[in-house]
Amino acid sequence: MQRVVCVDVNHSYDGVRDAVRDLRLEIRAGEVLALIGPNGAGKSTTLRILATLQKPDRGTVLWDGRDAWDDRYAIRQKIGFLGDGTALYPGMTAAGYLTFFAECYGQDDKAAKGRVDELLQVFDLASKANARISDMSKGMRQRLAIARTLVHRPELLLLDEPADGLDPLARRQLREVLRQVAAEGVGIVISSHILRELDGFCDAVAVIQQGKLEVHGPVDEVINRYEVGRRLHEVQVTRGLARAIEILRKHEGLIEALLPLHKGEPQPDPEKDERGLLRVRIHGSEERAAHLLKELVLADVEVISLAKVRSDLEDVYSSLGRDKVS
Numbered sequence: 244m245q246r247v248v249c250v251d252v253n254h255s256y257d258g259v260r261d262a263v264r265d266l267r268l269e270i271r272a273g274e275v276l277a278l279i280g281p282n283g284a285g286k287s288t289t290l291r292i293l294a295t296l297q298k299p300d301r302g303t304v305l306w307d308g309r310d311a312w313d314d315r316y317a318i319r320q321k322i323g324f325l326g327d328g329t330a331l332y333p334g335m336t337a338a339g340y341l342t343f344f345a346e347c348y349g350q351d352d353k354a355a356k357g358r359v360d361e362l363l364q365v366f367d368l369a370s371k372a373n374a375r376i377s378d379m380s381k382g383m384r385q386r387l388a389i390a391r392t393l394v395h396r397p398e399l400l401l402l403d404e405p406a407d408g409l410d411p412l413a414r415r416q417l418r419e420v421l422r423q424v425a426a427e428g429v430g431i432v433i434s435s436h437i438l439r440e441l442d443g444f445c446d447a448v449a450v451i452q453q454g455k456l457e458v459h460g461p462v463d464e465v466i467n468r469y470e471v472g473r474r475l476h477e478v479q480v481t482r483g484l485a486r487a488i489e490i491l492r493k494h495e496g497l498i499e500a501l502l503p504l505h506k507g508e509p510q511p512d513p514e515k516d517e518r519g520l521l522r523v524r525i526h527g528s529e530e531r532a533a534h535l536l537k538e539l540v541l542a543d544v545e546v547i548s549l550a551k552v553r554s555d556l557e558d559v560y561s562s563l564g565r566d567k568v569s
């Protein structure tokens with residue numbers, strides 16, 4: 244697979260409300276696409292349509308230019324899918340479960356054993372190979388479910404909220420595994436309503452709200468388009484904190500937060516403390532930021548730096564929320 248494209252995909256379950264509307268998405272080989280949206284936004288529906296488990300009412304999914312629905316039986320062999328209610332058979336062992344799926348995909352005993360051992364290692368489950376699924380923790384079961392999606396070396400991996408139930412270490416491990424899988428040329432779509440999980444890990448992002456795609460593109464491009472990166476700045480003050488606040492307050496809505504200069508230090512009190520970190524949103528040109536810095540320095544405020552904060556997807560998301568409200 245080189246490219247999977249959704250072309251104007253629409254779907255409604257009840258004929259009244261659109262679960263997804265005019266969806267245009269593109270997934271490329273080796274790319275991790277984050278599908279982000281609140282509950283009920285249409286993420287699972289999108290993934291099910293991409294997996295050819297749901298026929299869209301209108302529009303098509305093209306798999307290297309060919310209609311995926313028409314070719315669905317062949318295409319399903321190339322897809323790894325983790326749905327939101329993936330069944331695990333509690334009486335099976337971890338190794339038995341993976342072997343069962345490897346055999347379903349037609350692997351002979353030797354190939355199946357090799358692949359199962361490899362996946363148990365990768366997902367840190369080797370010591371649980373012979374444990375019954377019913378005796379495994381939620382996180383282990385989730386790792387096993389994800390391992391199952393890779394048994395047949397898919398070309399497109401579709402994961403619906405895969406980090407659900409994983410602790411922070413397991414989440415990091417999952418990100419590392421998925422980056423390796425992507426590096427082998429697999430296209431990955433991963434849905435979540437928790438943005439922090441996906442920031443800094445995916446190549447492209449699609450934000451979906453009420454069935455409609457709000458943003459789609461490479462992460463950096465999306466962040467730049469929303470200009471959130473350019474707006475948020477941090478001013479590190481070592482002397483003259485109260486004066487700095489007074490000056491910045493003259494510019495309405497500028498100050499977002501006052502924080503300690505270093506993590507772990509107490510919250511500064513501008514009446515007593517000289518040092519602090521101010522988070523400010525500077526709209527407009529770079530010259531405006533330079534001008535503010537000059538104003539601070541001329542007022543004898545000692546500033547270590549006034550610098551842009553690299554924005555993350557969280558900012559894009561909340562900026563979208565603001566756009567919608569206003």
Ligand SMILES: Nc1ncnc2c1ncn2[C@@H]1O[C@H](COP(=O)(O)OP(=O)(O)OP(=O)(O)O)[C@@H](O)[C@H]1O
Nearest residue numbers: 256262280281282283284285286287288289327436
């Ligand atoms: N099987 C179904 N029958 C009827 N309506 C459905 C069905 N599945 C989803 N919907 C509706 O379609 C809309 C989109 O749901 P979907 O599950 O795709 O969203 P989601 O973004 O995955 O949400 P969540 O994060 O809560 O899983 C919702 O309004 C939901 O109620």
